[in-house]
Amino acid sequence: MPVPHDSASVAPRRLLREVVFDKMLAAILDGTLEAGERLQDDELSSWLGVSRTPIREALTRLAADGLVEIVANKSTRVAPRDHSAFLEASQLLGGLHELGLRWGRANLSSQQCTSLRSDLAQIADGITRQSLEAPRWFLDVLGEVLAASGNGLLVEAEQSLRARVKFLSPRHESDYDWDALDQAVSEIHASLGVDSTQSAA
Numbered sequence: 395m396p397v398p399h400d401s402a403s404v405a406p407r408r409l410l411r412e413v414v415f416d417k418m419l420a421a422i423l424d425g426t427l428e429a430g431e432r433l434q435d436d437e438l439s440s441w442l443g444v445s446r447t448p449i450r451e452a453l454t455r456l457a458a459d460g461l462v463e464i465v466a467n468k469s470t471r472v473a474p475r476d477h478s479a480f481l482e483a484s485q486l487l488g489g490l491h492e493l494g495l496r497w498g499r500a501n502l503s504s505q506q507c508t509s510l511r512s513d514l515a516q517i518a519d520g521i522t523r524q525s526l527e528a529p530r531w532f533l534d535v536l537g538e539v540l541a542a543s544g545n546g547l548l549v550e551a552e553q554s555l556r557a558r559v560k561f562l563s564p565r566h567e568s569d570y571d572w573d574a575l576d577q578a579v580s581e582i583h584a585s586l587g588v589d590s591t592q593s594a595a
Contacts, residue, residue: 414442415452422461422472423560433462433470460558473561480562487533487555494540494552495585501542507586510535514579514586521576524567529575530560535582 418438421427433453435446442449453470456462460479464470502510513535520528533556541549564570 410444411448411451411455414444414448415455417442418452418456419461419557422456423557427472429472429475429561431472433472435470459554461561475562477562477564480559480564483555483559483562487552487559490548490552490555491536491540494536494543494548495582497545497548498539498542499585501544502539502586506538506542510538510586511583514583518576518579521572521579524570524572526563526565526567529570530563532575532579533559539582 418427427433435449438449439446453462453464457464460483461473462470463473513531517528517532517535520531537552537556540552543549
């Protein structure tokens with residue numbers, strides 16, 4: 395007889411190119427691969443323990459997301475940081491998040507809301523301390539609300555743009571408007587049915 399198969403206990407397999415993409419994206423966002431750094435296929439293959447094919451596929455996708463620059467038959471490098479590009483990308487991401495809040499908020503379960511409230515409380519604390527991680531975490535929370543919309547095209551566009559904004563984000567505390575960020579967190583608190591005064595707690 396066939397071997398029984400419990401589909402609920404089997405996690406979906408991920409394609410190698412997706413694993414490679416995620417690792418390279420994380421390395422770019424955390425600064426392991428620095429802005430402007432030249433990227434060599436052989437070095438990346440050795441580091442990640444994979445062939446050049448998934449490396450090239452990941453690089454092409456990262457280039458489409460604006461995180462890598464590829465000059466055909468010449469060079470590949472991590473994109474440089476550009477403040478005007480950051481402002482432009484942030485403006486568009488803000489528009490997507492406004493749409494995501496309208497579409498996704500009603501679909502959030504009570505458990506998701508509880509988790510988001512906890513995250514927002516910690517983000518508010520980080521903003522008070524002017525932690526550079528707080529604005530990026532806030533973007534993730536907004537992305538989670540947007541994902542509840544169930545619109546795959548919107549989710550895909552937001553994830554790509556969010557990664558770009560994180561990469562281009564300022565690296566100095568003085569470059570942020572912390573009061574505006576605190577106000578934004580307060581507004582999300584209110585939109586999720588939380589007393590906005592809690593954002594300063």
